Amino acid sequence: MRRCALPVLFAVTFPNLFALAAPPATKPIRRPKLILAIAVDQFRYDYTTRFRERYTGGLAAMLSEGAVFIDAHQDHFPTVTATGHATFLTGSVPATSGIIGNEWYDRASGKTISSVEDASTTLVGVEGNKEGSSPHNLVVSTLGDEMKMSHRGTSKVIGISMKDRAAILPSGRMADAAYWLDGESGAVVSSTWYQQQLPAYVRSFNDEKTALKSLGVAWYPLGQEKSGTPFMTLPTAPGKAYMSKWEETPYANDMLEELAERVMHDEHMGQGNGTDLLTISFSANDHLGHAVGPDAPEVEDMSVRTDRVLGKLLAAAVKQAGGRENVLIVLTADHGVSPVPEVNMQRKMPGGRMDKADYLAKVEAALEAKFGEGKWIIATQESGFYFDRDLIAQKKVKESAVEDEAAAAAMKMPYVARTYTRTQLLRHDAMQSQIDEYVARSFYPERGPDVIVIMKPYYLFGKSGTSHGSPYDYDSHVPLLFWGGNVKHVVSTKLVGISDVAPTLAAILQVETPSGNVGHILGDVAAPYLEQRSGSNEAKH
Structure with a gap:
């Protein structure tokens, strides 16, 4: 019987502890159904x-x-x-x-x-x-x-x-x-x-x-x-x-x-x-x-x-x-x-249409001139390039060198704004502008291209219609x-x-x-x- 009195005595002596232990009263939360x-x-x-x-x-x-x-x-x-x-x-x-x-x-x-x-x-x-x-x-x-x-x-x-x-x-x-x-x-x-x-x-x-x-x-x-x-x-x-x-x-x-x-x-x-x-x-x-x-x-x-x-x-x-x-x-x-693009040109705005085959051919030609014959570009994603890594190994050149040469070739074209190489992105280099940040947010090494190319505003591939994909x-x-x-x-x-x-x-x-x-x-x-x-x-x- 004496043991039963202890909790009562404890509660009387330290009433605030029980108040603290009790959950606070709150209104029921109305979540969306x-x-x-x-x-x-x-x-x-x-x-x-x-x-x-x-x-x-x-x-x-x-x-x-x-x-x-x-x-x-x-x-x-x-x-x-x-x-x-x-x-x-x-x-x-x-x-x-x-x-x-x-x-x-x-x-x-x-x-x-x-x-x-x-x-x-x-x-x-x-x-x-x-x-x-x-x-x-x-x-x-x-x-x-x-x-x-x-x-x-x-x-x-x-x-x-x-x-x-x-x-x-x-x-x-x-x-x-x-x-x-x-x-x-x-x-x-x-x-x-x-x-x-x-x-x-x-x-x-x-x-x-x-x-x-x-x-x-x-x-x-x-x-x-x-x-x-x-x-x-x-x-x-x-x-x-x-x-x-x-x-x-x-x-x-x-x-x-x-x-x-x-x-x-x-x-x-x-x-x-x-x-x-x-x-x-x-x-x-x-x-x-x-x-x-x-x-x-x-x-x-x-x-x-x-x-x-x-x-x-x-x-x-x-x-x-x-x-x-x-x-x-x-x-x-x-x-x-x-x-x-045609509507924009009537407004005297910049931009225009690009020939993707010509674009790729010029980059490919630059790579062949620098590193020798071969199909260097094996695929594209948007305006970026994937390179043949077996060919790179066969030619005994550095992947970064091929990336740099392709990026330099792309930058010579009047409609290209900027380029990013895989090596740069892996090192987090040159991340200074909002567009740089957008590109960095998009680089997934296992799936991404070896060079990413950003065109100037309002330039598009294709012979008709319009498209999207830019960071603008x-x-x-x-x-x-x-x-x-x-x-x-x-x-x-x-x-x-x-x-x-x-x-x-x-x-x-x-x-x-x-x-x-x-x-x-x-x-x-x-x-x-x-x-x-x-x-x-x-x-x-």
Whole structure:
């Protein structure tokens, strides 16, 4: 009996110790039930300002009600689809993610490979034993991966796009599924990395043959359907020719939005105990932009229609999750785009078209003149070179000497701005400017070229259309918008990177930051969520 009195005496004598041991009373933290991470492929930042007066849907809501970052950049090189989508939800850059471009030369296989091709997988959803795609080349985690590990199976993570890499890379290695479109049939497909067959609702969606409903349809400017001239009239027969043109129309984005709604509904996203993540990449803007350039009226019409389709998507997400307070939306672009060179020349702006065969021939000739006959360049990536290392060993010359000679030859061309050799990048030499930093952030030694070449602004390879990939603002400057939940309206002039998105969302969800992260938490977005825990603003960026 005496022993029973001791705890009572202890509690009376030292009451504060028990108070200290008790957990503090805190308000329950309201995390988003559903996150939509949206990328609009090739959507330049200035599309949010040039066409702003015509926006009445999703973009209008995000710009007027959300957190708007007007100086956001894809802070790496090259600015292409794979790198931009990988950075979006890894917070990483090519130097750590391993995704150095849409494709690169693989020395082990002796061929150029795409960022997501995977011979160990097969496509699911089409006939035949076609090679599939997967995130196996991504060597870091995504936000979705961290959610899956932290929430122990209570979170669903799914990625969708027209392009395989745009569906796969943001959603990550542990995603429940990634869906993209077959370029010939328009069917939604996946790969055996995720599943052995498509779920019933995706098979049902495919039975509707939505992509083929636009056969022979004319795309008119909005409001001019009865009196205007169409931008294009689609082919009447299905197949690759039809799909390649359909991909350039708003009808492709419409189909993707329909698929997103179907995925949210049938997967019961936003209705479970954890937070679910749906990554969505609208690709039609990119397909069109390559063909006509950012100044074409088709791009304005496409942008206005994108605003409308985003409005439909946001409304569906709010309904699915039971209210705006349960939804968090982030929107960006994977890259911008250069003006069409001919349009720029009419404006008396610099730039022009380059002949890639002539460019490579001149570098090859310089190497032969210096080191002897042989095919020195065995592959290219963007404007960079991969050298034949067996030939270098046979000629008994230093790799650094070959790199220097090729770089010197490239610098003699009037459209080349600067060069970087593998040896320089390994030593971290000459990193003095923002462009230098972008290149350093993109050098992954096992996959990168031996010489990286940066062209002067507005110079492009190709005989028509336009492209992207440079470190200049017209390619790197992109929108960054957050909307829903606790997000407050703010227009920020801070210089931020798209690598800041993943750590910001991780902080909100209280999960580990993705493994390759180089970004920072955006306090303007995260602070209202974190204040629920501490009652103080501790997330300033």
